[in-house]
Amino acid sequence: MKNKLNLLCLILLIVLITACGNKDTEISKKEVVAAQVGAPKSLDPQSTNDKRSLEVIVQLYDTLVEVDSDMNLKDGLAESWEYLTPTKIRMKLKKDVFFHNGEPLKVEDVIFSLNRVKNSKIVGVIGESIENIQKVDDETFDINTKYPTKTLLKFLADPGASIVNEKAVTESGSSFGQHPIGTGAFILEEWITGDKITLKSNVNHPFKKPNIDKLVFRSIPEASNRVIGLETEELDVAYAVSPIDAEQVQNNQNLTLMTVDPLAIEFIGFNMNDSKLKDKNLRMAIIYALNANEILGTVLGTYAESINSPLAPNMFGYTEDRAIYNQDIAKAKEYLEKVENKENLNLSITIHSNNDSMQISQIIQAQLKDIGINLTINPLEWGTFISETSNGKHQLFHLGKTSPTGDAEEALTVFNQKFIGPAGNRFFYSNTEINQLLKLAKEEIDDQKRENYYQEAAKLIQEDGVMAISFTRKVIAGVNKNISGFEPHPSGMHRYYKVNKR
DSSP: OHHHHHHHHHHHHHHHHHHHHHHHHHHHOOEEEEEESSOOSOOOTTSOOOHHHHHHHHHHOOOSEEEOTTOOEEESSEEEEEEEETTEEEEEEOSSOBOTTSOBOOHHHHHHHHHHHHHOTTTGGGGTTEEEEEEOSSSEEEEEESSOOSSHHHHTTSGGGOOOOHHHHHHHGGGGGGSOOOSSSEEEEEEETTTEEEEEEOTTOSSOOOSSSEEEEEEOOOHHHHHHHHHTTSOSEEESOOHHHHHHHHTOTTEEEEEEOOSEEEEEEEOTTSTTTTOHHHHHHHHHHOOHHHHHHHHHGGGEEEOOSSSOTTSBTOOSOSOOOOOOHHHHHHHHHHOTTTTOOEEEEEEESSHHHHHHHHHHHHHHHTTTOEEEEEEEOHHHHHHHHHTTOOSEEEEEEEOTTOBHHHHGGGGOGGGBSTTSBTTOOOOHHHHHHHHHHHTOOOHHHHHHHHHHHHHHHHHTTOEEEEEEEOEEEEEETTEESOOOOTTSOOOOTTOEEO
């Protein structure tokens, strides 16, 4: 009996120690939870270009080269590169890099990935200048371009040029976007569609080993709920803090509000293929009816600025010499009188269903009503919004374009006829003169000439009345003070491998 009691006590002691050990392990686990505005569509870098997906993609994959916050090139998977001729770049891969499935990174994976980029209907602009990629040896390859290019290296730092594992893509086929395999700092552990994505640390990463064990992305469209999550410590980082909530974050001693100037513009755009909006008189009536400063000041406060431009002021190619539109009701009514079908002035604006977009749309709705235009607001969840606007099932729309390279070549792709639809041109805008200017700029290596081409293109886009308003807004993130090492990125695609949690 005594032996049985001793055995029972020993078992209870082991259970107690195990329970304590599990508790300690749970406490020591460093898990960071970040809230996005919407849910990703796909985690295949060559099959999507929507920002919610890219915010996760940059954690899972690496690119050959990277750019820092000042847009300077630095090494990524490639340890070195050099131009052998104006149309040949030789690159050498770093050693001991492995994909998440255990496969070693090979030159063949790079060739496969870059060919995927070239052939992609979504991110093909990145690889448009590439003629072919040739293997030199097991660690070295040459990228041959169709013409001398100033921007390819920076384009290779774009998330769309992430290097994927050929074996994993071949085996997964069309489902690769749900089962991503990269070399990045984090590995996909679980994806609950529409709710959260859980990533675990890639402890074997040779140059980006994370300081945290897990990174969780949650989809929380409502801005105020993201801030509440910060306050209750359910969240560690909240993306896109609304200016309305910014003061609440600043006044909380446990939170930090972090801002950085953007590499993006936002706009209220027109679907130029729409039967009503093809009429420039109607577009100009709308443009002159709107008071951009009132719209932005009411909703976004000092965190946004009206720019009247398809390029942000910090972009290469920006020009002050362009048409500037301010509210002028008399002009708006003059243009409205010239509209062919004045009897039917009912329009709709398609937006992602978040608070800022809704408020902006409501003010636009009220301002247009003053000149007799009736605007219906069509709020959609993120994936549906991207699909609808890609397929041209919209009239006006609210969206943005981020440009990680800081160069007009990437920023202006959304106005290029070649990229109408899913590739980014949701204006369905086609102007042969614009297309030619963008082609000339792409194939030019003299920066002054390139800049002149882009400036001329930007002026013409503005004159064509493609956007009702355009603006920039600061990248704003709310961060709990138990988080260190978080650096907001101008593109809004923040990286987490340097982040730590107390």
